[in-house]
Amino acid sequence: MPTSILLVGTPKGAFILERAADEGGGPDDWAIRGPLCEGWPIHDLIVERGGGALLAAGGSPWYGPAVWRSEDLGVSWTHSSVGLTFGDDGGTSQEPIKTVWSLAVTPDGAILAGVEPAALFRSEDRGATWSQVTGLTEHESRSTWQPGAGGLILHTIIPHPTDLQRTWVGISAVGVFETLDGGATWEPRNQGVRADFNPDPHPITGQCVHKFAAAAGEPESLYQQNHCGMYRSSDGGLSWTDLTANGLPSQFGFPLVAHPRDTNTFWIIPLNGDDRGRYVPGASAAVWRTHDRGDTWIRAGDGLPQQDAYLSVLREAMARDTLDPVGITFGTKTGQLWHSDDEGVNWQLITRDLPEIWAVEALILD
Amino acid sequence: MAVVLLPRSLLALFPGVERRHEVDGADVAAVIAALEGRVPGLRDRLVEDGPRLRPHINVFVAGVPADLRTSVGTDDTVHVIPVVSGG
Numbered sequence: 001m002p003t004s005i006l007l008v009g010t011p012k013g014a015f016i017l018e019r020a021a022d023e024g025g026g027p028d029d030w031a032i033r034g035p036l037c038e039g040w041p042i043h044d045l046i047v048e049r050g051g052g053a054l055l056a057a058g059g060s061p062w063y064g065p066a067v068w069r070s071e072d073l074g075v076s077w078t079h080s081s082v083g084l085t086f087g088d089d090g091g092t093s094q095e096p097i098k099t100v101w102s103l104a105v106t107p108d109g110a111i112l113a114g115v116e117p118a119a120l121f122r123s124e125d126r127g128a129t130w131s132q133v134t135g136l137t138e139h140e141s142r143s144t145w146q147p148g149a150g151g152l153i154l155h156t157i158i159p160h161p162t163d164l165q166r167t168w169v170g171i172s173a174v175g176v177f178e179t180l181d182g183g184a185t186w187e188p189r190n191q192g193v194r195a196d197f198n199p200d201p202h203p204i205t206g207q208c209v210h211k212f213a214a215a216a217g218e219p220e221s222l223y224q225q226n227h228c229g230m231y232r233s234s235d236g237g238l239s240w241t242d243l244t245a246n247g248l249p250s251q252f253g254f255p256l257v258a259h260p261r262d263t264n265t266f267w268i269i270p271l272n273g274d275d276r277g278r279y280v281p282g283a284s285a286a287v288w289r290t291h292d293r294g295d296t297w298i299r300a301g302d303g304l305p306q307q308d309a310y311l312s313v314l315r316e317a318m319a320r321d322t323l324d325p326v327g328i329t330f331g332t333k334t335g336q337l338w339h340s341d342d343e344g345v346n347w348q349l350i351t352r353d354l355p356e357i358w359a360v361e362a363l364i365l366d
Numbered sequence: 367m368a369v370v371l372l373p374r375s376l377l378a379l380f381p382g383v384e385r386r387h388e389v390d391g392a393d394v395a396a397v398i399a400a401l402e403g404r405v406p407g408l409r410d411r412l413v414e415d416g417p418r419l420r421p422h423i424n425v426f427v428a429g430v431p432a433d434l435r436t437s438v439g440t441d442d443t444v445h446v447i448p449v450v451s452g453g
Binding site: 038060061062063064066079080081082084085086087088096097 | 375376378379407410411412414415416417420422423448449
């Protein structure tokens with residue numbers, strides 16, 4: 001019987017929730033394990049391609065950054081940060097690495113890690129050792145990179161599904177970059193994306209990308225939730241179109257997930273604005289979805305609190321599984337975990353008692 | 367040889383490693399290097415780029431606050447203690 005797994009990252013460690021995939025029902029069906037990774041703050045969790053090992057991106061305020069690895073679905077963990085360094089020379093010219101923020105697996109099995117302060121690292125040996133992708137941090141704009149409220153973080157990594165030379169990354173508050181040559185050089189991909197907080201609202205870099213994702217099987221189709229709008233690109237990020245005016249309640253939000261099969265469908269959770277408290281508009285919780293690439297939007301609040309809900313959802317804290325219909329899960333800054341079995345139409349509370357939820361990942365085990 | 371006492375939260379990252387170690391080393395950096403030989407990966411948990419001790423790691427040599435260059439005598443006890451912080 002397939003099992004639904006939710007991987008949850010928090011400032012007080014990782015948690016794993018499990019239930020039978022066809023069980024449905026209420027919150028009691030989910031079994032919760034944790035805190036894992038020795039209670040380290042965990043910003044991202046992924047599943048390694050092929051072997052199914054779990055990887056967790058973290059950073060301890062005492063012991064520094066590391067990538068955690070579990071071969072037994074979170075029962076036991078090891079960690080490594082060998083090579084996760086700017087070097088002793090780098091340490092004198094910039095801040096040392098505080099934490100690992102994001103992880104991704106390339107089509108050929110390498111692991112990519114984004115860190116704070118923003119840089120990209122690559123592992124060819126399943127996370128045992130790391131080397132910096134220096135082409136990104138040697139970009140000519142590097143001296144102008146400024147942190148967002150969450151720090152100068154490389155938070156999104158999207159390897160092209162078939163072309164090993166191409167990868168997109170997102171850095172706050174710097175923008176989207178793409179490499180076409182395996183990481184040797186990088187090009188900004190921010191044309192059409194506004195930076196309303198900048199004297200020039202259309203700089204080459206300096207945009208505050210919050211999250212972006214590619215349509216399933218259509219890597220040139222990218223969707224981006226930005227500090228200053230909800231965007232779509234049909235050309236791999238060369239240009240972006242703002243979709244906010246198509247009925248969304250706000251241009252501001254963090255998470256975004258794309259449907260695993262339908263290239264037209266994705267989900268977001270708008271918040272009321274960067275200077276208005278950063279909670280759901282009107283204190284009424286809803287997940288918004290589109291079935292036409294953002295031309296129109298549907299608000300879904302059934303099951304979610306519709307008043308006095310001062311909820312915020314962070315950039316990595318929403319995920320979808322691969323079931324049909326797709327299951328969607330999101331976690332809040334106040335520790336509630338919500339799940340939908342029907343592609344985001346109806347919602348149930350799984351638990352309200354986790355720490356602040358930074359990351360959610362969903363997977364199905366056969 | 368100096369005696370090094372490691373904190374519980376550090377031991378939890380390296381299952382099976384003992385709290386108490388006897389190692390040779392002329393200074394704190396050398397002591398940590400000797401520990402790295404026994405416990406691969408331990409240095410990364412205590413030392414950041416610079417190199418320097420991580421900001422929230424305190425090391426005491428014979429009860430006195432130390433940095434990586436602090437001399438260590440053969441009869442000294444070296445305490446590694448995470449600072450009291452968090453929330």
